[in-house]
Amino acid sequence: MTAVKKMRGDEDALRQTHMLIGGKWVDSASGEVLEVEDPAHRRPIAVVPRGRAEDVARAVQAAAEAFPAWSRTIPRDRGRLLARIADALEARLEELARTIALETGNALRTQARPEAKTTIDILRYFGGLGGELKGETIPLGEHVLSYTRREPLGVVGAIIPWNAPVLLAALKIGPALCAGNTMVLKAAEDASLGVLLLAEVCQEFLPPGVLNVLTGLGEECGAPLANDPTVSKLSFTGSTEVGKLIMRAAADRIVPVSLELGGKSPSIVFPDANEDWAIDGIIAAMRFTRQSQSCTAGSRLFLHRDIFDSFLEALGQKVKALKIGDPLDETSDVGTIINEKQFSKVCGYVEEGLRQREGRVVIGGLPPKEGPLSEGYYAIPTIFANAANDWRLAREEIFGPVLVAIPWTDEADAIRMANDSHYGLAAYVWSHDIGRALRTAHAIEAGWVQVNQGLGQSPGHSYGGYKESGIGREFSLEGMLESYTQRKNVTVNLMR
Ligand code: NAI
Ligand code: MG
Numbered sequence: 005m006t007a008v009k010k011m012r013g014d015e016d017a018l019r020q021t022h023m024l025i026g027g028k029w030v031d032s033a034s035g036e037v038l039e040v041e042d043p044a045h046r047r048p049i050a051v052v053p054r055g056r057a058e059d060v061a062r063a064v065q066a067a068a069e070a071f072p073a074w075s076r077t078i079p080r081d082r083g084r085l086l087a088r089i090a091d092a093l094e095a096r097l098e099e100l101a102r103t104i105a106l107e108t109g110n111a112l113r114t115q116a117r118p119e120a121k122t123t124i125d126i127l128r129y130f131g132g133l134g135g136e137l138k139g140e141t142i143p144l145g146e147h148v149l150s151y152t153r154r155e156p157l158g159v160v161g162a163i164i165p166w167n168a169p170v171l172l173a174a175l176k177i178g179p180a181l182c183a184g185n186t187m188v189l190k191a192a193e194d195a196s197l198g199v200l201l202l203a204e205v206c207q208e209f210l211p212p213g214v215l216n217v218l219t220g221l222g223e224e225c226g227a228p229l230a231n232d233p234t235v236s237k238l239s240f241t242g243s244t245e246v247g248k249l250i251m252r253a254a255a256d257r258i259v260p261v262s263l264e265l266g267g268k269s270p271s272i273v274f275p276d277a278n279e280d281w282a283i284d285g286i287i288a289a290m291r292f293t294r295q296s297q298s299c300t301a302g303s304r305l306f307l308h309r310d311i312f313d314s315f316l317e318a319l320g321q322k323v324k325a326l327k328i329g330d331p332l333d334e335t336s337d338v339g340t341i342i343n344e345k346q347f348s349k350v351c352g353y354v355e356e357g358l359r360q361r362e363g364r365v366v367i368g369g370l371p372p373k374e375g376p377l378s379e380g381y382y383a384i385p386t387i388f389a390n391a392a393n394d395w396r397l398a399r400e401e402i403f404g405p406v407l408v409a410i411p412w413t414d415e416a417d418a419i420r421m422a423n424d425s426h427y428g429l430a431a432y433v434w435s436h437d438i439g440r441a442l443r444t445a446h447a448i449e450a451g452w453v454q455v456n457q458g459l460g461q462s463p464g465h466s467y468g469g470y471k472e473s474g475i476g477r478e479f480s481l482e483g484m485l486e487s488y489t490q491r492k493n494v495t496v497n498l499m500r
Contacts (some may be wrong), residue, residue, distance in 0.1 A: 007039040018051035021196070023219055024203045026066030027212025027460065033058040035258070038193055039217070043109035043329050043340040043347075044380035050107075052196045053261055055220030063216040064232045065185040067159040070213030075156045075184040083134030083182050085209045088129040093205050097121065104170055104198045105331040109340030109381065110334055114293040123174045123202070126479075129463035130178030136481055138357040139487065149496040154489040156184030156216060157260065158236035161229045163222075163250070164241040166195035166342050167297040167403075172241050173199045177206065177215060179484035185237065188216045190226050192242075194342050224245065233257060239487065240264070241299075244427075244472050251475075252358070262476030262487045264299065264468060266401040267429030270422035271302035271458075272412075272444060274435035278311040282434045282456070283319050289432045289458025292326060292385050293337050296405040297346070299473070300430040302458060304398055305387075305409040306418045312411045320367040323385045328377060341404060342373075347381035350404030357388045357397050357406065364389040366409070393421045401427070415444070423449045430471030432458055451477075 005035040018039070022029035031037075032053035039048040053059070074082070093100065097120050105116035139152035162176040169192055180187050191199040196219040203217040218225055226246075230238055230253040240250040241264040252263035271289055273282060287301035296303065307315050331339035341347040355368055357363060368386025373380050383404050391398055391408035398408045412418040422431065431450040438455075445453040451469045452461075461467050466477040477483040 006454070015091075018048055019197075021050060021052045021200050021219070023053045023055055023063075024200070024207060024215065024217040025059065025063045026069070026216065027207065032056065032220070033062070038221070040107055040194070040197060041343065042106055043342055046344075046380060049355045051217035052193075052200070052447055055190070055218040055225040057224075059218055059220070060225060060228040060232060063188045063218055064159055064229070064234045066213035067188050067216050068234050070211060071158055071186045073155075073213050074181075074186055074211065077184070077213060079137050079182070079184065081133035081134070082184065083131045085131075086127050086178060086182060087131035088209050089206050090124045090131060092208060093124050093202065096201070096205065097124070100170065100198060100201055103201055104195075105339070107197045108166060108169065108195050108342060109331050110294055111336045111339040113334050114337050115339065119168055119171045123170050124175045126171065126463050127178050127374050130182045130484065133179075133182055133481055133484060137485070139491070142445050142493070144495070147497065147499050149498055151494055153492045153494065154183070154485060157488065157490055157491050158185060159234055160187045160237045160239060160488065161186045161191040161232065161235035162187055162224045162239045163242065164189065164192055166192035167294070167299075167382070169195035170198040171204050173202055175478055176239050179240070179478065180488045180494065181210075183215060183484055183486055183488040184212045188218065188229060188235070190218045190220065190229055193219070193221050196269045227253075230254075231256075235259065237488070238262070239478070244257065247474065258313065260440065260487075260490075262468075262478060263474040264426060264478065265429075265472060265474045266403075267299045267301065267304045267469065267473050268304060268399065268401055268425050268427045269300060269430040269432070269450065270304045270306055270425075270448070271432040272418050272422055272434065273311070273315065274437065275308040275310045276436050277434035277456075278315050280318075283315070283322055285432070285434065285456065285458045286319060287322060287326075287458075289454070290405070290407055292323060292405055295338060295341050295383055296407075297342065297403050299401075300452070302430070302432045302461075303391070303402065303407055304422070304425075305407055306412050306422060307409055309411045309413045312409070313390070316366050316387065316409055320387060323387065326385060328382055328384070338385065338405070342381070344381065346403060347383065350383050350402060350406065353397055353402045353404065353406050354383075354386055355401075357386070357408075360388070360391075360395065362390055362392070363395075368405070393424055399425065416442075419444060423447075426472045429473035430454070
């Protein structure tokens with residue numbers, strides 16, 4: 005049985021899917037399902053099993069049973085399987101990309117296809133790291149041999165969001181499995197189909213139970229996973245609010261936890277960067293082509309007062325030229341917001357911005373009530389000028405295409421405002437003056453600062469947040485060692 009099959013061959017029928025537990029494709033124990041909506045047309049396209057505690061318990065048991073053999077598999081052989089998964093996924097890249105675009109509303113050309121490609125890249129990267137799970141020797145003297153081993157933790161419980169669902173799944177699966185752990189992964193309720201497709205390809209190569217994938221709601225399926233006594237590591241990506249619940253669950257059992265949470269990342273533009281490349285960079289950093297549904301979105305734009313108006317004018321022109329439309333249309337640059345709840349939340353922030361007396365709308369506003377864009381959750385990229393850092397729009401993660409521009413004159417003041425946030429995930433600095441740019445980069449409280457670019461993460465760099473943006477690092481060799489292994493020290497007396 006495959007993870008996704010058509011019912012009755014009827015094109016209009018909802019696709020029916022199954023969860024992966026112990027190498028088998030199964031329904032939820034209750035038989036209940038959840039509908040998956042196409043956010044570009046507000047219509048259901050598939051159903052996924054509504055996993056609950058009973059399903060979680062079965063999946064965790066399957067992962068625990070698979071652990072002894074998997075953890076003893078030669079690390080490079082585990083890596084080799086990940087590399088084969090990457091190759092097999094490459095053959096299904098287009099199917100994967102279209103699935104992501106359909107269920108998330110992320111535009112195929114600008115977002116969903118690049119996500120599918122990065123997913124493959126990530127699996128390949130971790131597939132090559134099996135031989136790097138090295139320990140150390142400790143020089144205690146000639147009479148003793150003291151060394152460390154990097155041992156896996158056991159069953160990892162992973163919970164992921166919907167904004168880059170397949171990439172984030174691979175980001176948990178790659179390092180956890182390479183390091184010898186087994187996993188129960190819960191997909192986000194709004195974006196399970198791409199993750200199930202990834203799971204289907206993984207299952208062609210992995211022994212049963214090494215990877216188990218559940219679908220279901222946060223409270224019904226995510227919470228029991230976080231609280232399962234057999235799970236010995238939690239890795240979560242999503243909201244700071246739920247991240248705190250996950251950390252509490254981890255505290256109850258003293259298990260390690262990695263959290264990759266929200267952000268309100270600053271972009272500081274110096275006057276010498278009043279140029280086209282910087283404008284393109286700001287657009288990329290803001291992730292406008294993912295409707296800014298990104299934890300790293302550079303959503304607070306600190307522009308030097310001397311260039312404030314001219315920069316914003318040019319930025320507005322360029323953002324306006326982005327084509328909003330059907331995510332599956334190759335010519336669309338920008339797609340839709342994920343669901344109704346997030347859509348109304350984003351609209352609420354726009355309304356609030358429009359009510360601010362001191363503020364000014366550079367471009368955008370509320371979405372149209374009529375016409376093709378009203379058929380889906382299309383938000384309009386919006387920029388507010390003359391914002392203040394204490395606006396709710398400048399403090400809370402909007403997770404939508406709403407950018408606030410704040411003027412500054414004094415460098416120290418710009419840095420102070422940039423750091424005046426409970427988040428600290430990413431930041432962007434724009435200047436040709438490398439000394440000034442790097443001094444600023446070092447002064448910013450964030451886990452990842454980019455200078456003169458606004459790109460996405462690449463496998464190999466340790467990624468994670470300061471402050472309430474998270475704890476722990478993923479995406480790299482060091483991230484795998486820190487987040488998915490535990491050190492054991494063995495000390496041997498050589499004189500006996
Ligand atoms: P969320 O944090 O509620 O959902 C993320 C994942 O956690 C999903 O798989 C969900 O089912 C699960 N979950 C929810 N409640 C849970 C619980 N009590 N126990 C265990 N798992 C649980 O995020 P949501 O509601 O989709 O979005 C709300 C806001 O979160 C967004 O507006 C955005 O600000 C932020 N967010 C941040 C993301 C990031 O990449 N850091 C990704 C998605 C959302
Ligand atoms: Mg939630």
